[in-house]
Amino acid sequence: MILSLKNIFTEIGETALFAKKFFKEVFIPPYETKEFLKQCYIIGYKSLPLVAITGFIMGLVLTLQSRPTLVKFGAESWLPGMVALSLIREIAPVITALICAGKISSGIGAELGSMKVTEQIDAMEVSAVNPYNYLVVTRVLACTLMVPILVFFADAIGIIGGYVGINIHGDVNFYRFLTQIIQSLEFLDLFPATIKTFFFGFVIGMIGCYKGFTASNGTESVGQAANSAVVTASLSIFIIDMVAVQITDLFF
């Protein structure tokens, strides 16, 4: 019991050291721009269809599900505002982050894990390429910057999904729908949610890389690295979300 607790703390401590190394390496050249752009493309652009579909469905379903309750109170006109508010504040960031954790974190974990197992990382070190700089920094940075953009897409597409959901039961002009949404939005809804997503992105990339980088030798551990990367990243996203929401609640 105590041993496993100690193991958990060791793991957390090592992740923290790994993250600390990232902040040191980000500012030290050489900058791997080409690799960074490639990772941005893989992480951002390639995840877009997945995020778009989930965003659309979340908007649609949220509208349909919350409609009966609001109709009961005769507050059907608040539906667009409510859907947009919950999408932008909470649902789009968290769902997008979870999807990314499933797609990106596991991908990075498996990729780096197999590189580690086949001793490619060691080979890089021998050939005087800093593997941390080339593999980890680029991926984590790409994740940190791409996840927020994916969330913007999810917001926009989710709102369109909400519009479709409203038009299933009623008939609302798109312009009127948008004005209703904008009327209910404030900067306080947009900014904390956006800042939150940077942390989500960072954690997704960082945990994937850490799990891959520390895979022990053997083919088996590649699968383990991918698996535990997804689990840990998803859990961390919820923990960060809780902390972020409490901080926002505290200050505003």
Place this chain on the structure above:
Amino acid sequence: MEKQSGYTWKLGMFVTIGLVLFVMAIYFIGKQKNLFGSTFHITSQFKTVSGLEVGNNVRFSGINVGTVEQIQLKNDSTVIVVLVMKEEVRKFIKTDATASIGSDGLMGDKVLTISPGAKSQKMIEDNGTIASVDGIEMHDIMKSVKKSVDNIGVISDEIAIFSHSMNNGNGALARLVKDDKMANSVSNTLENLESGTKGFSDNMEAAKSNFLLRGYYKKKEKQKEKKLEEQKEKQEEAKEKAAKEKEQKEKELKEQKEKEEKQKQEEAKKAEAAKK
């Protein structure tokens, strides 16, 4: 290199559209809060703002024209409210406009309403002050409702006592309503009275033709005629007076109209000058 450019433009497009969405969101929310575009400020003092908050809408003729920017306590019975409003509505808000606080529906947010004044033609200045009208508070309504409910209680008590005595008492009214015998006797009495008065009028006719009383009646008739003539004369005089007064009034009205037209013309000139 070809391979790289193959994904670079896609990445660029992805990032650009994402950022454009974000900027658009910021712009529209900012526009909603009147952060962009030209605005002007108005202040107003209230005794109580009844839950008005920074960011609530300001309405003029039912249109959202701005938001509440600041709410400050000046002293223990005065609150200063600063409003930020769109510049294009400034020309419609005159110096004697009044601000009042109401609520948007039963459960909705508080709304600050600006009502136009009646007389002033002067446009309000930036950072100008307008008067306020204290809204009706819920507890005021409750007070008056309580008063009328109390009154109703007293009245209903009295009605209860009255109807009870009507049903169970032995007074004249109660018996009139309830008692058959009483009703019969009343109608008998009335019949008797009728026949009595008929007899009396016959007696009177007889008295008129009696020679002892004839002189007295003739005198009375003569006096009546005189009075009628006097009344007629008085009425004619009154008519003449009324006609004179009417003429005077018409004259005054004409003068007033002329004055108003002159004023209007002057205002139009002023407005044109201002436009220029």
